[in-house]
Amino acid sequence: MEINLIKENTTVIEYVTFKAKSGISNQQMLFACQETDEVLHTIEGFLHRFIALQEDNTWVEVVFWKSITHAKNGLKIFLKHKISKIFLEKIEEGTVKIEYATIA
Numbered sequence: 001m002e003i004n005l006i007k008e009n010t011t012v013i014e015y016v017t018f019k020a021k022s023g024i025s026n027q028q029m030l031f032a033c034q035e036t037d038e039v040l041h042t043i044e045g046f047l048h049r050f051i052a053l054q055e056d057n058t059w060v061e062v063v064f065w066k067s068i069t070h071a072k073n074g075l076k077i078f079l080k081h082k083i084s085k086i087f088l089e090k091i092e093e094g095t096v097k098i099e100y101a102t103i104a
Contacts, residue, residue: 010067010068010102010103011047011064011065011066011067011102011103012064012065012066012067012068012070012071012100012101012102012103013062013063013064013065013100013101013102013103014061014062014063014064014065014071014074014075014098014099014100015060015061015062015098015099015100015101016060016061016062016063016096016097016098016099017058017059017060017061017095017096017097018058018059018061018091018092018095018096018097019057019058019059019091019092019095020057020059020090020091020092021090021091021092022092024090026053026057028090029059029090030051030053032086032087032090033051033059033061033087034051035083035086035087036078036081036083036084036087037049038083039077039078039081039083039084040063040074040078043070043073043074043077043078044070044073044074045065045066045067045069045070045071045073045074046063046064046065046066046070046074047064047065047066048063048064049061049062049063049064050062058095064103068100068102071100072100075098
């Protein structure tokens with residue numbers, strides 16, 4: 001029997017991995033990412049975000065949302081914001097992977 005843990009009113013983690021474009025330093029990427037904090041804080045349902053860098057230079061962004069609906073709506077809003085676009089321009093095309101998980 002399959003159990004569906006993604007329920008509407010359960011905290012959700014948005015797990016994003018990506019690589020920076022060639023020529024973008026770790027400091028530039030971190031600064032651009034931190035600049036988008038002001039965007040996230042205006043989006044309904046946003047709770048918290050952590051940023052990490054793996055040994056292979058893959059960036060990891062873990063975003064906590066109030067629900068799966070908030071997460072998916074939040075992503076749409078984030079992608080359209082002018083500050084976010086500056087950050088997104090620094091990401092290597094084709095390297096972004098987004099997954100969602102419910103906190104059990």
